[in-house]
Amino acid sequence: MTTPLDDLASALQCTLFPVQVLIVDDDPDARGAMQRVLERQGYSVVVAGDGAEALRLLEGTHVPVDLLVTDVQMPGLLGDALVVQVRQSWPDLPVLFVSGEPRFANLPDITGGRSGFLRKPFGPAELLEGVLRVLAPLAGTAAEVERAENLPAVPALPAPLDWPASLFTAARRASPSPDPASPST
Secondary structure, three states, rough: OOHHHHHHHHHHHHHHHHOEEEOOOOOHHHHHHHHHHHHHHOOOEEEEEHHHHHHHHHHHOOOOOOEEEOOOOOOOOOOOHHHHHHHHHHHOOOOEEEEEOOHOOOOHHHOOOOOOEEHHHOOHHOOOOOHHHHHHHHHHHHHHHHHHOOOOOOOOOOOOOOOOOOOOOHHHHHHHOOOOOOOOO
């Protein structure tokens, strides 16, 4: 059970020390939409258009990144390869993979560490829920972790959200249904 003082301390910590999120996606519309949603919820956001740029930002920033949100399929360095390289220097960095391909849903198990997967298309509420689920273990105490695991659904955000309705529809159409006979990569 939390007290009003605990709630106040938690709110102050979030206000004074916002969670820094690095979003990596080669699609500028998707990247911008995720950035707007997270910033409107109080997160500090840095963006990169590909894996190489993300590595440069991670190595050059003076503000530690608390969460990496990365697309899986990008030109150059793929999202899973990015995470393997990132984990060499930052093994405890939480990761949220996003992809329109359901076959990548097992990446959190393959790459290890604190990570999750969110399938495109998704809306603002699903993005926020995915971020909260990956960050939940950062809460520290067992009681806080249990409370985070039992979070209610994220409420709808007020309009206008500037979230393009057709943002990921092409990805959904292009994604074939998962074939249980095909091996996962």
